[in-house]
Amino acid sequence: MTDIAQSGRVTATPLSLSQAAPGDRRTSRLMSAVRGLFGGEQDDEARARTDPPSSPRDLYERIGTFLFNNQLDPLPTHYELAHAYISGSNRRLAFAVDRAIERDGILRDEVAEAILAETRTDMSAAALHKLIDEAQVGLATVAGVVKQSGADAQAYGEALEDKVAGLAAQEDVSQSVSALVFLTRAMIEKTRAAEHELRQAGKKMAALRSSLVEARRQADSDQLTGLANRRAFEALLARSVTEAKASQKPLSLAFCDIDNFKLINDKHGHEVGDRVLQFVARLLGEISNDKCHVARHGGEEFVMLFENIAAEKAFEIVEEARRSLAARRLAAKDSGEPLGQITFSAGVAQLTADDAKGRDMLRRADEALYRAKRAGRDQVIVA
Structure with missing residues (x-):
């Protein structure tokens, strides 16, 4: 017989140069993309619940704002909770979230997990897939800008270092040029720090994208048998x-x-x-x-x-x-x-x-x- 087995933010000091740094425009694009992913700050967060989202994009931005203001990491479970809260699809969850925010000031991570576990009503797979798709598009945009901005920061730092080395080698260097050399070297260090921050951000985004891929796989799988659902x-x-x-x-x-x-x-x-x-x-x-x-x-x-x-x-x-x-x-x-x-x-x-x-x-x-x-x-x- 056969047994059935159980199965930190970097602040750069601006230099007065004749042209903008090569990475300035990409930095602006990066910040724009990040705001698009996590949402900008709003004085009245209650708008997310009092007014229905006017479009999928509006819903997505409100979800980002909700996660940002409550200091919640952009994880699939947090997206699910925020979607149910803002769309109004789960009144019991919304009531529990409101009480938690009223009590603690923000929705703490462990409280969010407990609320979701207690009130989960099996969000439709189609809605979850749509949410995952939107998050992946946003992450792809940010990841691309982060990668290019990191390369720009590295190239900018190397260019500054070459120029400073040339100035420092000259025998007749005025006091103002010496000051410029000092400030520029400081800027080089900040650029290197920014490059490191961008690399770390890129790694975190890659990890998050992997978690979204896993969330998609789970949404397509039958939990008991592992087959497609x-x-x-x-x-x-x-x-x-x-x-x-x-x-x-x-x-x-x-x-x-x-x-x-x-x-x-x-x-x-x-x-x-x-x-x-x-x-x-x-x-x-x-x-x-x-x-x-x-x-x-x-x-x-x-x-x-x-x-x-x-x-x-x-x-x-x-x-x-x-x-x-x-x-x-x-x-x-x-x-x-x-x-x-x-x-x-x-x-x-x-x-x-x-x-x-x-x-x-x-x-x-x-x-x-x-x-x-x-x-x-x-x-x-x-x-």
Whole structure:
């Protein structure tokens, strides 16, 4: 039998030079980009809640202002809390945030985490993706300016150092020139310090962008099985249908459902039921490749999308997986109690010219699945 395993700000002294420093314009762009990302200070933060955002950009700027004024790092969880607070989508959260700010003056990090954990209502994946996209655009802009500004600061410092070395080498140096040399050397040090600050800021932004990428991955994944979730699958299905219609290449889909799964939960408990789901997910996941995509559709249902594969071939692939599962004899890991034979039924459908959208093919696969159920389960039927 097979056991089911558990799965600091730098202030530069300006010099009176005939031309502006090479990095001045880029520094201005950097500050503009940072303000755009984190929001400028406002005298009346309450505007974020009393007036609805006039546009997505307005909402994004208010989120930045909220994070900045409350000294919260721009982390995905903080974006989620700020979005719910400012958009008014979670009244319980908004009330808790208002009370915390009234009590402490600002929303402290640990309080924000506690409020989010207590009031989270599973923000829609679409809304979270939109927020991540907006944050990544802002970070990309700032990161680009930081990188170029750091290079400008380094080049400016090197140019100043060369000029000062030339002045200091002259034998007849007036007092005013000596003072200029002194001030310029001081400016070189400040430029070097600024360059270091910019490099550190760049590293922090790179780390934050990585955390946003991870947030996107989590938003697309089913927490129990690690497979793609329903939202991610539906997005992939829509793209694949468009591509298949344009290329005239076949596209097939399989809708799978574990047989008598409720009986497993009722007899052995939900923990064992979860392990069965994870086991089936791993088995189906072994089929996954660049042309076959597997996702958990919900509950005990799984979907498989076959790109450039006709229904007959998709049937063979799913049928092989069905036979492999049916041949296993599973036992509960903790008690060793046999679970009996675990099987699934499936329906397969191929995209046709009459299918306007992916849901039409999915519906036909679902109908074939239920024909398989009515015919005795543990079988695959092609629509």
